[in-house]
Amino acid sequence: xxxxxxxxxxxxxxxxxxxxxxxxxxxxxxxxxxxxxxxxxxxxxxxxxxxxxxxxxxxxxxxxxxxxxxxxxxxxxxxxxxxxxxxxxxxxxxxxxxxxxxxxxxxxxxxxxxxx
Amino acid sequence: xxxxxxxxxxxxxxxxxxxxxxxxxxxxxxxxxxxxxxxxxxxxxxxxxxxxxxxxxxxxxxxxxxxxxxxxxxxxxxxxxxxxxxxxxxxxxxxxxxxxxxxxxxxxxxxxx
Numbered sequence: 197x198x199x200x201x202x203x204x205x206x207x208x209x210x211x212x213x214x215x216x217x218x219x220x221x222x223x224x225x226x227x228x229x230x231x232x233x234x235x236x237x238x239x240x241x242x243x244x245x246x247x248x249x250x251x252x253x254x255x256x257x258x259x260x261x262x263x264x265x266x267x268x269x270x271x272x273x274x275x276x277x278x279x280x281x282x283x284x285x286x287x288x289x290x291x292x293x294x295x296x297x298x299x300x301x302x303x304x305x306x307x308x309x310x311x312x
Numbered sequence: 313x314x315x316x317x318x319x320x321x322x323x324x325x326x327x328x329x330x331x332x333x334x335x336x337x338x339x340x341x342x343x344x345x346x347x348x349x350x351x352x353x354x355x356x357x358x359x360x361x362x363x364x365x366x367x368x369x370x371x372x373x374x375x376x377x378x379x380x381x382x383x384x385x386x387x388x389x390x391x392x393x394x395x396x397x398x399x400x401x402x403x404x405x406x407x408x409x410x411x412x413x414x415x416x417x418x419x420x421x422x423x424x425x
Contacts, residue, residue: 200354227412228412230412230413232416237418238418238419239314239316239318239402239404239416239417239418239419240355240402240416241314241416242413242414242415245412245413285354285355287355289412298406298412299357299360299368299370300345300355300357300412300414301357302347302354302355302356302357303354304352304353304354305354
């Protein structure tokens with residue numbers, strides 16, 4: 197049972213335009229949502245997160261939107277740059293055994309290609 | 313560079329063998345997480361350690377085990393290896409109090425032949 201789904205395996209956009217990556221989840225106990233970016237031969241890199249009590253978080257060119265009622269989040273990259281080409285993973289976090297320990301559940305990723 | 317180191321970078325071994333993957337977390341991080349990424353799969357959580365103690369288990373096979381040492385480095389032991397164990401294995405560490413933000417190492421690519 198996939199609790200975090202990224203339904204688009206790939207996305208191609210032109211440099212300077214907006215990239216929108218989507219993610220759906222099923223578990224209403226998730227309390228933080230994160231986006232990671234991964235280049236080939238490297239580990240995932242934390243990009244941006246959002247608490248379940250918020251609906252938007254911005255960091256420079258990256259904005260994450262959360263729609264709790266729809267159990268949907270999206271990552272907007274504006275403007276897109278060729279260096280943004282990578283696999284983007286959506287992840288959702290739930291507390292483990294109380295305290296400050298969290299377990300992340302990842303989607304399968306979306307390959308973003310930004311064309312010059 | 314996330315500050316998390318993993319060795320070795322690549323490992324090729326035969327079915328039935330046993331291997332040990334090593335991870336050193338970022339300075340100051342007490343939590344270590346292990347993940348497996350197979351072809352066509354996202355990152356699958358295997359196990360978490362916090363300050364030497366096992367805290368959570370995910371989809372970890374009984375043939376796999378892990379430990380975290382007093383200096384906080386961690387090892388993932390994979391035994392009786394099968395072809396299907398070929399995958400990328402990532403270690404991540406997290407700061408205390410913000411452990412939903414995990415920082416990943418470069419991974420170990422395991423190939424079982």
